Amino acid sequence: MAAPSNAEQTQLQDMEEEEAGMEEREMESDEEEGMGVENSEDEEDDSSEDEKENEAEIQRLEEQLSINAFDYNCHVDLIKLLKQEGELFRLRKARQKMSELFPLTEEIWLDWLKDEIRLTEEDSNREKVYELFERAVKDYICPDIWLEYAQYSIGGMGSPGGIDKVRSIFERAVTAVGLHMTKGQTLWEAYREFENAVLSTVQPPPGKIPSREEQELLSAQLERIHTLFRRQLAVPLMDMETTYAEYEEWSENGVPETVIHLYRKALQQKEKCKSYEETLLVAEPPKLAEYQAYIDFELKEGDPARVQITFERALAENCLVPDMWTKYTTYLDRQLKIKDLVLSTHERAVRNCPWTMSLWKSYLQALERHGADHQSVSDVFEKALNAGFIQATDYVDIWQAYLDYLRRRVDFSKESSKELEELRAAFSRSLDYLKQDVEERFGESGDPSCAIMQIWARIEAHHCKNMQKAREVWDNIMTKGNAKYANMWLEYYNLERAYGDMTHCRKALHRAVQCTSDYPEHVCEVLLSFERVEGTLADWDTAVQKTETRLNRINEQRAKAAEKETNLARHEEEKMEQRRKAKAEKKAQKKAQKTSRGGEKRKAEQDDYQENWTEESAPKRQRGNGDNNADEYMETETGLFVRNAPPGNKSGGARNARQGAAVAAQRQNDDRREMRDDSCSVFISNLAYTLEDPEAKLKSLFESCGPIRRVQLITGNRGISRGYGYVQFESAAAVPDALKLDRKEVEGRPMFVSPCVDKNKNPEFKVFKYNTSMEKHKIFISGLPFSCTKEQLAEICKPHGSIRDVRLVTYRSGKPKGLAYVEFANETQASQAVLKLDGIDVEGNKVSVAISNPPRKSLTDKPGSSRPMGDIMPRQVYGSRGRGRTQLSLLPRSLHRQPAPPGKVENGTAAEGAPPPPTGSAAAGEPRSLSNSDFAKMLLNK
Template sequence: MEEFEKPPVSMEEDTEMEESDAVENPKASQKSSSDSESSDSEEEADQNEQLLALEYELSTNPSNYDAHVQYIKLLRRSAEIEKLREARENMNTLFPLSPEMWMEWAKDEASLSNDSNFESVEKLYERAISEYLSIPLWCEYLNYVQEHDPKVRDCLADGISKARNLFERAVTAAALHVSQGSQIWDAYIQYEQAILLTIDQSDIQAKEKQVQRIRSIFHRYLSIPLASLKSTLLAYKAWEVEQGNSLDAEPCGVLGISSHVASAYQKAEEMYNARVHHEEQITRQDISESERFQHYMSYLDFEKSFGDPARVQILYERAITDFPVSNDLWLHYTHYLDKTLKVGNVVKDVYSRATRNCPWVGELWVRYLLCLERGLACEKEISAAFEKSLKCTFSTLEEYLDLFLTRVDGLRRRISSASGDGVLNYSMIRESFQSLFQQAADYLSPHMKNTDGLLHLHAYWARLELKLGNDLIAARGVWESLLKTCGSMLEAWKSYIAMEIELDHIYEARAIYKRCYSKRFSGTGSEDICHSWLRFEREFGTLEDLNHAVQKVTPRLEELQLFRLQQESKSFTGATDQREQTLKNTSRERRKSGSSAIDEQPPAKWQKYTSPNKKLHKKENTQGLNLAEANDGEEKEGKVEKKVNEQQMKDIKNTTSRLYKDQCTAFVSNLNITAKDEDLHQFFSDVGGVTAIRILHDKFTGKSRGLAYVDFKDDEHLAAAVAKNKQMFLGKKLSVARSNPKQGKRESLAHTAPGEEASNQSGGHGRSVSKESGEDSKGSRGRKRVENIQLKGKNTFAVPRNVKPLGWTNKPGTREDEDEKPKSNDEFRKMFMKT
């Protein structure tokens, strides 16, 4: 069979076929329509569900910017006009809307209304252009006015004047935009050219006036560095030719135009060429937002170097349109305006927008309040701005404090500058102060307890009540309220006292001292307040008042001193215990390392008293072939160790001979264990003549034994030192006596057995060599000294126990008189130190 190609079906035939199919197959038609209806209903249900979820989110968290945007989009799609208006108003109450959102809103309202509702749409455009700089938004606004305003559209005098004023506003606000400002100028020229066409040809004067107006706009246009300079110059030339002017015939023309226009054009071209690089950088699409921000900042520095505030301001407006929530950018912008413009509605408007875009920056709110005050704003406006700032959340407490103080400063300046009946209003305004500071206390006290910030706030408040309100009771109430929450803060009490002293209220100041001298403050504050009270009584009080203060303060100071000494002792004990624990841990680790390490590196005492033959024998058993090498090494170690021990013995002898003279020495007991040599030297500084100080320490723990010997250069200084007996030193009453080793020895001999006499020589004021030098009488060096002692007479206490039972007795030829005579400490030292 042959296949035939179907002829094309026209639109009408296609429609007829669909209708015939619907008639022939009504079930299929009903099924397709039901499917579409079901899909629409499902989509509508999903949309309603999303709307409900967004409504709940905005009711609980109205500051959710993205939820506002999504909610408006869904309402716009569902065509719920009233809810859409309400949603847009609610969002704009909290946030500025983007230029695109404003244009959508204005177009939606314009499509729903006729010319009678023109004013409502116009107000929307006015609100829109006040938030961000947008050239497209300005163009939409200008077009809307020309099309829908009856007066402007009919070219009435009032309408023309209104349109021209609107174009001039647009030129001032946006025509300096380098890349897009030409759109405003082109629209302005087109409107004026349209006005020219409406003028009657017979009215030559009016026509010439309008031509001159258009020419003036062209000249202004050509003097601004814009991206479309060259095309604008060509358009201007063509327009002049249309007016019948031969530009090339100008005598002093440059580029076919008059000299002054050509000069302005060339300057504008040079300015544009200098900025074209910056314009390219901030309009690039292949860079990150942070890089674009840095390019904006470089561009701003470049514009500031030329000193043209209008150009700098327009560039700042372009930057904040791209970065609306950059707090650094807003801070730079407002700071620049404060420095250049200082006052005016322009600065106030920028601050208003800054606080709406970055409400979390406390510095912006502080500057905003100062800007309102400089602009002589009414109290209602300033108060509204302050109350709005309190609803924001700041990152630091200092921002809250600075905000409160700025508000108080403004109120104080207004009250202080008032004259006449204005002064009488303080009683009425005091309520504002009290509520303000109460609010400040509620905000700040929980977070700034015992801080200087809260102290300064209350000090300021008390001073205002005293100076402006002339109310001493209220000022005292401020301090009392602070002490309830910050009673442990020393500066709060001192400031309260200072206020009373300044007012010459001595009795009240003394009463405050009595309340706080026994309180515990941080650091040395407790001692400081006691000494401060004593100085106060010396300067302002009577002798009776001073004596009373001394009686109160002295026990308190002694108590504080004792407490601090206990704390220092605990810290010292803790540090000593920690060192001992560290040594124990170290020795335990060494023991864990095994006996092999001890065999390889024995301690010095082991090596000294180990027989070389035993060492050699040990080496032979362990090393075998390395006998000779080991023997040589041990001999070298023995020589080195012998030299070290001999040097130690020399040092001990020198130290003993240097320390124990006992000629002009004071024995000090009941000494504070924390005392050092410098403390004792300071104690005897009024006596003078101190040559040496020795504090006795326990040889095992290293802690002070509470005993010391102080050597003086002569008996006169020693006698003066002994006169300081029973004086207080570091919280303890010292016992100072002349060191008398002979008397101490006699007392010990009278009360001890002969065999125990030497061990008790450290009692009383006498000192034993073993305890001071740290030598152990049972050690090797002690044994060596005993072997060299020449035993004479009745010195049987020194006889070795294994010799005495063998019948060792005094020889008849010895001198008993000399032996029975008690020996001094020096003689005992010579006996024990003799080698």
Template sequence: MAEEAHFEEEALEKTVLSPIPESMEVTAGADSSPGEGSESDSDSESDSDSEANDKLQVQTLESELYDNPSNYDAYVQYVKLLRRMGNIQKLRQAREAMSALFPLTPTMWQEWAQDEAFFNSGPDACPVIEKLYERGVSDYLSVPLWCDYVNFVQENDPSVRECSPAGISRARNLFERAITAAGLHMTEGNKIWEAYREFEQAILHTIDESDTEAREKHVQRIRSLFHRQLSIPLVDLESTLLAYKTWEVEQGNAFLLESAELDKIFPHVSSAYKKAVDMFHVRAQFEEKISQQDLSETERLQHYLVYLKFEQSMQDPARVNVLFERAVADFPISADLWLDYTHHLNKTLKVGNIVRDVHLRATRNCPWVGELWVRYLLCLERCRSSETEISAVFEKSLQCTFSTLDEYLDLYLTRVDGLRRRISFAGEAKDPLDYISIRETFQRASDYLSPHLKNTKTLLHLHTYWARLEAKLGNDLVASRGVWESSLKICGSMLEAWQGYIDMEIEFGNISEARSIYRRCYSKRFPGTGSEEICQSWLRFEREFGKLEDLDHAVQKVTPRLEELQLFAAQQELKVTDQKENNIKKGIREKRKSTTDMTDEESPVKRQKESTRPKKTNGNNKSRPENAAELGEDQDSKSKADEADKVHEQGKKDTHSDKPKVFTDQCTAFISNLDPKTTNNHLREFFTDVGGVTAVRILHDKFTGKSRGLAYVDFVDDEHLAAALAKNKRMLLGKKLSIARSNPKKGRKDSAGHGAASGEQPGKVGKSALNDAVETSQEEPRLPPRPESAAHKRGLEDVPLKGKNTFATPRSVKPLGWSASKPKTTNEGEEENPKSNDEFRQMLLKK
């Protein structure tokens, strides 16, 4: 009964002293005076409106959290609203759900513990609240939370309050944990030291004065606490030293008031104190920068990083750990901080519960960083954790969203590595595993990553690793080949995939299987020089492993393929050369054009200078040559210039005609009735069963760039051409093709006859048809038609229009009705003799 009365008094006292939420306060209600009735009615109405509004907000937040349980801000608002309403049942559920997803701030843990202490009392409530404090101090470093924790234990734990040996031991263990966690905190750590000393001094007062030995032992314990605190760089070290001297005086050591006496009696304490003061002064500038309130978050984080580098250079792991804890408490979602922190622990401690706890907290604060999950899995493996725990962490990591696919791949590979090590060293594992776990992990990784990483080296590395483990660790060569076959479906255009498959078969001595793979892939098209490399690799393989018949067969298959590749490479090189020449000529034309523009710009000035020169005029003030001789000289100079231009143009034509012809049409199929949408790839696929295609040329209109429905397809030899002609009248893109052998000589004769009949030069049409063919390879798309130059446009404008399609009339064709042998008229003949000044004057007077 006495204990129950004691607990009732304690609960009553706690109810009076505990901070009560505003919504939980009891209103006056019926105890109010009669004059205040109207005010109480209005207050009740406002309270009812506020309560209805709160319920509506609660429903809204519950709906949001149901749709998105990872909404941190919604959880914070939800908890605050329930706490204001005083709904303790829903409040507990909300806090539990939130703490399962996110680490809570120290303030949230303090409020949670205070609310539980307010609503619960008695001996059963103390363990529940202590568990809340334990969970709180494990999330972040917080000196106020540690102080609340130790104060709660001292006030509410009966064994501690009664100073029983078990209670004293429990309290000391709790204080030592607090000092280990936050005792090195430069600005707040002294609070825990002072609380620890006050607790020990309170115990000293309970010891009987007659028990001298026990009192002396306890005095030594308190003195040791002072010495430990004085050796740490904390704020107010001078006040701590003064308190220590005062305490020593109380114990009867008055001579310690002088610092010189302290040096003589406790030289190690004095030396440690001076060293701590020096350390504090060195770090004071860093503490000042990280504690400034007017800085942005980025600047404060940068100051933390500089401070951490300094502490790491001092090589004191304990101080580095405490500073990291302070940094992550201020910046909990900084991935760089957690990466640096875990790297520091893996380098200094490597194993232990502390390292595992930090990795767990890192993944809770930054679950979107795949590297943190990888380090967590490796940490669990170093700590010899059970397979159940490691598997649970791996499954939880896959539920997170990462920014890159490489992070997912790294996670899968880390999991496979751990399983492989456990199976390889099964004697050291706690529980035996089956190879099926590795196979399932590989299959999950392939199913998830293959649609996104086709034809990439990362995915190929995954399948190579998988196939090797199937063959060596799983002892299943058939399963290994199945992995390679599935990999070829995804990465079949990569030479490395085929070569890896072949290397595995050679490694296991399966020569015939390797040969069959070479036969499947030697004709495939690989990027770069991969096609030549696979052919040469097959020849080397047959020289090293095969018979003479196998080598002859490989040479027979590979030689045409190599010739085809060499021809294609030569064509590509010729294209590049022509492109370079065209660029050079274009640059020269642009340079000449710029020079002409400069001349045109200067010509008005020249004309102005010439206009200022004195000129000979006749009586009518008309400027003209003095006599016929000058006029004849002008005409002679013009005719010479025209002849020089003709010679220059003829030289250009001769130079152009000296270029070698790339397409001779000796082994070419002429195709007509093509769909306008037909491309080179369509024609190559159409003749895939025939083979031997070296080039495809689709004819396009020179001005519009549209397909003319005609094409030339070159083949290696007549045998392939004959097979291609057999596909005449076959359908392609909904049109029946007409395929015939190309006969360039016949085309030139026909075009020559047509040109003679129409007044054109012989062979002109056949050559223009060949020039209209624009060859476009698969690697290089067809260029759009080249725009006409300004000079060409001016030339077209000078040609009179005569009927239809006169814009395509060649420049060399003379206008109809003109002949070089046509006799000149009389007027033209008269113009040959220049007129005199008198004749010009008379002619003008007549007009």
């Protein structure tokens, strides 16, 4: 066999190297495949664990919704998890359930719509998406949803009637949200782009002469675009100047004068609304106060379309505010009165705020007003019963509204009818419902005065002429604890008087006399008046005997009750007297101890004073018969004589002068009080002490009330105003007008004005007394910023009800305390305000809101009462003014030396220089009082 040539050897080597490389690559690929399998297995394990956890969470959320289907957050969490897991069928089902119970937000609707659009690519399924869009646009007015709807419809314009369908959707969109000042322009521009696209399809190719039909189509399409420009320019939008410039460029013949006129008018409207729009742009959600101001402005302007779009924009961000829905539905009921719009808005209102009874009530009335069928009204009423109201009285009110509706359906000219039987059945059902469901839930009937039963009895008596049934119903009313009330008996008596007979009237009054306990005198008077007109002498005698017997018994009961109250009051007075005596004794004891400790000190000081007092330094008598003895008295400027100070006491004369001035001022004030007529005067207080010329200031303030006789300002020792006084008018007729100036601000302080009453003669008189019982129609707010005004607080509380009064609590100086009381029209509004306002942020302060419940004053708070000693904190050993900044002692060192025990002797005799043993109080361990000379020796001691 021949040996291979060099070329063949080279070729063989290349083939061997290539085979070896292929083997190496195969081995590497096998290794990579093995590693990839291991990594994929790990990832599969991790993903399976996550799937198991998510599935467990999904099952938990589904179980929770099966228990409470109205858990909004649970619905949202379930939808997020199902979308994450790609469970499309279950996701669609979860969204469907949530949309049946709640209106969905714009974000939830857009996610749902986009998912459905991706899943339904075929034309046969487009109708389902259209139905979903129709549901979405009914919940809230959202420009983005309308834009998505219109753009989706453009995809079907190739189908028969597709272009007309797109145009109809765009027309509905610009009608619904075309007036939206910030987002409406996007829809108008999309509409014009669509029409421009249609224009390009009808334009003939260049150089071709269009036929008559083609020219008509072209002209009609151009007119559509012209019309869109004109309509848009007549609407006030934020960037409408750009649209006008675009129209100028697009139009070959320029802008018509009519369009320019409408455009300028829209510009003016935009300028009016611009401030409100700018406020909304910078405000924080939900922007309730800003929308409220915007709505009030549009209501004054009176354009129904703009009022509607403003309400819709506000409700998109404040869908859980019942007052906003109430205001909107009331406007629609009274102004627009368009059936479809009114009923759809009422339905949206109760879906958003199902707990608000008034919204359901107005919904029922709107259905009746617009001629809805009976089944629809009944279905809405049944939904209302399951809405979960927060008060028992709400169920009574909704039943009354439904019963009124059923009564209006009955033709009472017929003796019996299906509607009448339904009305009676509804009355019976309402009583059972209130007794079973409402009482079990709230612990009260909600209808203590039996208003529903009273209406039933009147209907039976007046419309059905069935007094027997009316009496049965009223007997049922009396058995529910109402027999003790005079007004219930008188209502029954009036019913019998109008539709019954005299026999039953007499029976009703006789039973009322025996049973009434609140106003028996009134019932007795009615019975006697009845017998004067209708009865015989025997009837009169019987009535007199029964009324006298009953009133005597009532008077005995009242006397016993009064005696019991008197004994309780006497017992309380005795307790208070004992406390006062104990306090007085304790005070006297402390005073005696203080006097005994200071007695010896004063005696020593007097001794030193007598020693240093010489005849040469004694002043001569300034008055009298020229006696040379020292005169201890001096005459003041007021003519009063006060004791002179000892020589060397520089402050004594000034103090005596002040004492004399004080006595004179007091005597002058007393003389003025005797001259003042309180019936023509008012008492002024809380004036600033630094008020310049206060009398002239008060005259200028009160001269509008009536002629002023004089102004009396009470002054202190030095003639300085004490901040209070009196204004006396010529006539008592000016006093009521003067009292209206109470709390008027005078140089930064509220001036208090009250009736002028001598409290020495009327000690129990009080100008004003705050309520100490719970005020369910009033709320108490704490934690307010000091800068908050009454107007700002009223704006905060205004969305939650009708406000009667706002009162900010201030100090006497007029500075706010951060507290306030807000009074609403009724208890329901106050309760809603507590629920909505508690915990909100007001200028950076978190406020607390509660029903007003002022604390009751205890006996220790009353004048003359003593507080328990356990409540008084013991005074610290370092003094009544607290611990000083430094702990340096300012007393001489000798005072810090501990004195030797009194009984200590040295070598059987008393210590040299030691004072004699103290007696009296000093013997009990108290130090001896020191004289001035003793203090001098101590200070000089080294």
